[in-house]
Structures are given as C-alpha cells and as structure tokens.
Amino acid sequence: MTDDKDVLRDVWFGRIPTCFTLYQDEITEREAEPYYLLLPRISYLTLVTDKVKKHFQKVMRQEEVSEIWFEYEGTPLKWHYPIGLLFDLHASNTALPWSITVHFKNFPEKDLLHCHSKDVIEAHFMACIKEADALKHKSQVINEMQKKDHKQLWMGLQNDKFEQFWAINRKLMEYPPEDNGFRYIPFRIYQATTERPFIQKLFRPIASGGHLHTLGDLLKDVCPSAITPE
C-alpha cells in the first residue's frame, strides 16, 4: 500500500466542479443565485452540502423548507452513493460543471433514503466498511478495533483528513503475508440501465489454478454483458 500512496492520494483528493441551482418551483422571496462547489468524489452529497443548503435557505421562508434532496436531469440522486459514483453513473459524458438541481419539497419517498442527520450518513458509511471487512477478513479486523478507531475513520472522511483516515484504513487493507490476498474482494458493479442497484457477489482474489484474478476475470465472471461486443 505504501507504494500506492500517490494513487491513494489522487483517489482521495478527486473533485468534481458542480453548479447547484434551486428548482424553479420552489417558493422564494427573491431570486436564488446558483452555488458553485468542488465536490469530493469519495464523500456523500448530504455530508458536504451544508453551505449549499444555507445559501438557498437564505432566500426562502422557513415554512417552505423541508428535507433537502438533489436531482440531475429528472433523476433523484441517491445521497448514500459516493459523489464520484453518482457523477460517473449519470453525468460523465456531459461537460463540466456538473449541474445539480436542489429541492426542498416533495421528497421522493419511493426513490431516496431519508437523511435527517449526519448520524445517518455515519451509520451508512460504517455499515459499508463493516460489510467490506466481513468479506476481506471475516470481520476480524473491524471487530478488533475500538470505537475510537471507528470514529477516527468517520471523522477522517467527514473532515477530509487523508492521514487521519488512512492511519486506520491501512489496517483494513492489510492481509497476512502467508495469504495472497483478502478472503473475498469487496466490489460492486453499478449500471445506470438496470433496476438492480448493483451487482455484488463473492469473488476470490486467487483463481483455482493459483494465479491472481484480474479485473477482466471479475467482469467476465459476474457481468459478461459489459465486455462482450453487442
């Protein structure tokens, strides 16, 4: 992992320039200017848009404001997906900045999870971390950590602190030298065209023949339609 530190940093510090515009049917007391923000790819919409919320609430009356939600070209954006994933899934072929519409009314109950506080985001993030470790280490590494380590992982993400985050995450990314990798590789394949949110299956890092599996092997195995020509 130390060799890959540059890659880890590039992934962590990836940003998407975004333009937030208030939905035209929201009731305002004066015109709402768009709000520009560089969004971290590895974070979550509801974690990094406090300033966006404040900006638009300034021109609205209290009674017109309920839970914020975001939409891109008519599609409600799932805050529980990492921002980079949302962009790659919905807008990677369009010009920057990414134009997101902000809503404060008519929360789409059938499409989006509620996010009433930062605790909800933390719980979701930690659940993902735990599930990944169940696959990598039968949950041994995550369960051996203290609550303060879990907290440090979350705070690192929330406050954009690479070193703080990786001080803990590196333990989750290690495996005994005698093993050739994790028990199973945590992965999810997202496709914009399917009702199913993602493909997730058990997948070992080593093939039965002993060689290391590649990304191509994974795709051939679980999502062949993605690589076979039409």
Place this chain on the structure above:
Amino acid sequence: VSCSMAGEEGFFLEEKRFKQYCEDFVKHSQQIGDGWEWRTSKDLGDGYLSKTHFQVRNRHIPPDLKEKNNDNSEQMLFAHVEEPSDDSQAAGVCSTEEVVRYEYHVLYSSSYQVPVLYFRACFLDGRPLTLDEIWGSVHASYQARLQEGPWDTITQQEHPILGQPFFVLHPCRTNEFISAVLRGSQEHHRNTNYITLWLSTVGPVVGLDLPLSYAKLAPEQSTDAAV
C-alpha cells in the same frame, strides 16, 4: 440443519441451502394459506421470499394487546376496521385505528451468509411510515435494545434487488442468537428449517408472526442429504 461451523464462528448458511429452505417454507405457506411467495429476479436469477399483510395499528393501546389477534394464519385484520366498537367510530376515519400495509422480504446476504429481513409499511393512502413510526411500533420487549443503539438494529436501506427504500433488520447480529439455538437443534432435532427458526425469532420484532404449524416443517428427505 446442514451448516459449516468454524469454531466459534457459528452457523453459516450457504446460498443454495437458503434457496432450498425457502422453497420448503413456501410449500408449507401455500398449504396453510399464509401468503408467502418466492420471487425470482429476471436478470441474475437470485430471488427472495415475499409476503404482504395488513395490520391495524392502535396508537392508544400498548403493543402487547395487539399481538393477541395474530394467531390465525390469515393475518388480515380488516374485521377490526369494519366493525367499530361503538357508534362514534362508525362514521368517517377512526383516529385511534389505522390500517397499515406491511410488505416483508427475506433476502440472502452473501457477505454475512445469513438471511436478512427487509420490510416497508405504508398507510392505505400510500403514505409510508417514517423510521420513527416504525421504531414506535416495535414490540415493547425489544424497545430497550433499540434505545441503546437504534442505528444498529433497524435502519432504512436500499433494497438490493428492487433499488427502493426499505427498512432492514441488521444481519450482523443474526449469528449470535441463531448459533445458540441451532446448536441445540442439531443435537436433538436434526431437521430444522433455518428460515422458520430465524424468521420466528426476528419477525415478531417488526410485527411478523409465524403460525405454529411451521414448527413441524422439516426439509424434504430427498433434499437434506447430510447434516
């Protein structure tokens, strides 16, 4: 029960076994008209158990008293709505009684190798219940556990096959209680349907009961080759 036991790790359910237990479970459900069905996904061939039922939710009556009425396998409690106890409730909407439509799905988690209970609830007008309302309707016996750490027990999540918001009973604790019970089961009754055992334990937490006849359910002789 066929299982792979690794020391203290408990009992893990393989996906093939899960599907078989579900198949046996649905067969019995069909025999007694309990409303469970298996749904297969079109794209990847995996699937889940599904059941929908209606319940009257009484705001002013403690949850324990409601449970008395869940003995019959029909689970349809429209009678309570259509036969008000006095004239004042006969006309218009009853404020103390609301009919809630519950939908329960049992999916398999390959990460934790256990079944997972997903559910959602809405009033008849379509309004979904909030997480607070769901917590409020959790059986009184489980309230204390929930107070400790609500984020550990029931949360809202995206359904892995349908992609819609559901409430989920967290699977990471399943192994704790299942192991204890199945260990005893393996010693005394070799044939236990894992789904029956698991669902009869977690279901009541969220208003889902299993008629007692499921206890007689054993895997078909031909499918349960080894224990």
